[in-house]
Amino acid sequence: MMRCEEQLAEPELDKVASLRSQLPESQVLDRSVLAARDPGWDAGNLNAFALVRPGSVADVVELVSWCRAQRCAFVPQGGRTGLVGGAVTTPDQLICDLGALDKIEEIDPDSGIAVVQAGVTLGALQEAAAAFGLHPGLDLAARGSATIGGLIATNAGGITAFRTGVMRHRVLGLEAVLPDGRLVDDMTRVLKTSAGYDVKQLLIGAEGTLGIVTRAVIRLDPLPNGRATALLGLNGAAQALDIVRHLRGGSSPLLAAEIMWSGFAAVTCAAIGLDPAQLPLRSPCLLLVELGGASFEAARTALEEALAALAETEPDLDGVVCTSMAQSAQLWRLREDTDVLYRLHPQAPSYDISLPAREFDAYVARLRPALKAIDPAIEPYLFGHLADGNLHIVLNLSGPLRPDIRAAVDTAIYGELRGLGGSFSAEHGIGNKRIAALQRHADPVKVALMAQIKTLFDPDNLCNPGKIIA
Ligand code: MLT
Ligand code: ZN
Numbered sequence: 001m002m003r004c005e006e007q008l009a010e011p012e013l014d015k016v017a018s019l020r021s022q023l024p025e026s027q028v029l030d031r032s033v034l035a036a037r038d039p040g041w042d043a044g045n046l047n048a049f050a051l052v053r054p055g056s057v058a059d060v061v062e063l064v065s066w067c068r069a070q071r072c073a074f075v076p077q078g079g080r081t082g083l084v085g086g087a088v089t090t091p092d093q094l095i096c097d098l099g100a101l102d103k104i105e106e107i108d109p110d111s112g113i114a115v116v117q118a119g120v121t122l123g124a125l126q127e128a129a130a131a132f133g134l135h136p137g138l139d140l141a142a143r144g145s146a147t148i149g150g151l152i153a154t155n156a157g158g159i160t161a162f163r164t165g166v167m168r169h170r171v172l173g174l175e176a177v178l179p180d181g182r183l184v185d186d187m188t189r190v191l192k193t194s195a196g197y198d199v200k201q202l203l204i205g206a207e208g209t210l211g212i213v214t215r216a217v218i219r220l221d222p223l224p225n226g227r228a229t230a231l232l233g234l235n236g237a238a239q240a241l242d243i244v245r246h247l248r249g250g251s252s253p254l255l256a257a258e259i260m261w262s263g264f265a266a267v268t269c270a271a272i273g274l275d276p277a278q279l280p281l282r283s284p285c286l287l288l289v290e291l292g293g294a295s296f297e298a299a300r301t302a303l304e305e306a307l308a309a310l311a312e313t314e315p316d317l318d319g320v321v322c323t324s325m326a327q328s329a330q331l332w333r334l335r336e337d338t339d340v341l342y343r344l345h346p347q348a349p350s351y352d353i354s355l356p357a358r359e360f361d362a363y364v365a366r367l368r369p370a371l372k373a374i375d376p377a378i379e380p381y382l383f384g385h386l387a388d389g390n391l392h393i394v395l396n397l398s399g400p401l402r403p404d405i406r407a408a409v410d411t412a413i414y415g416e417l418r419g420l421g422g423s424f425s426a427e428h429g430i431g432n433k434r435i436a437a438l439q440r441h442a443d444p445v446k447v448a449l450m451a452q453i454k455t456l457f458d459p460d461n462l463c464n465p466g467k468i469i470a
Helices: 010-022 057-070 122-130 148-153 199-203 237-248 262-272 296-311 325-336 339-344 357-374 403-414 435-441 444-457
Strands: 028-030 050-052 074-077 094-097 104-108 113-117 171-177 183-186 212-219 226-234 254-261 285-293 318-321 350-354 380-385 390-395
Touching (some): 010 028, 057 171, 074 212, 113 122, 122 148, 148 212, 171 199, 183 199, 226 296, 237 357, 254 325, 262 285, 357 390
Antiparallel strands (some): 113 212, 254 285, 380 390
């Protein structure tokens, strides 16, 4: 094995030595160490010359001031689960890894808040809040790795957004280190503060381009003690939406309403080894719904009763209601094991759009032939968060696509979204992968304002450059 000094060029060695003179040595990992690490979702995440793991907020301030003095670009990173290249680095850049800022500082059940450091994983916060019968109001498949700082940076949405909002609705207070080295401390612990421009909201969804989020106050909601899941086979999204409306009108809270088209479910079903004969896989569409209740049994009974009532108006309703939490977990894997798509089709092009859910069927009916007209082999895998109109589209092709094909696919997928009141980027962000789409599909005045805001916060373009703004 080569020693790290042999792998690093002279200027990099100087920078690493300088960093180690200012921050605890153990916090500074150079490129040779990074090469052996898992880069996470994007192979380019760990391309930087070094990674620093600050142990305190003061260390983050120190790191940013070092970067300013050296004119070295820095990229904040959390769990590296982002899907649009928001954490990708180049060899001249430094990673600021927030993973060591992993303390849940406080859970206050009276105010219904948690005070957390940026590197706390969503799963850890969910678990800590659950001990008080509370929930952070956010859930997604990457909960085990995704960090609060990263979820704030991407304004994550996920499974519960239709009920509890997206990340910007969960953040009451925020602390961040700005690109000029100042610490902005807006750790408000209350919902109501109408005090001029809400600067923290600019940092939420900024993907680390306006500063490094270090701490946050997260709003918590009551968590039902039990939950029960059903998987229903349906003829389309409109029927699924009718069922969602019915379930939302009942007395047990609807916790999830995830839609999958059968092509997607067939692939995940095979990959996780579920018996397809036990599932309503012959239907064009599947809906995974979850109700909350005082216990698993109570939630299950409520779900069975609600579905029985539905059967009067939907006599062909087909599906399974889970009989145990273990079975429920299996049904969730059918929806959440999206990695299997990317194993089948490495670097498969993926899209994350939103539009009014009532338009899903018509949109999908137009999309399929439009994609086939580009290449008859294209089949989209379709799944998403029905109740908030978020549709994920993954193509059955290994990427990257030829530029002309990519442009045609982008037009087919994005073309009508703005007119429908939807978005070309629902919950994954812009990163470095959706910059062209932002330029093309967002309001030009808004895009111009975004560039002005970036210049105001980061005139030297040192803070996660090349993301969101070209
Ligand atoms: C999901 O909902 O599973 C993710 O947001 C989408 C994905 O992995 O493509
Ligand atoms: Zn999603």
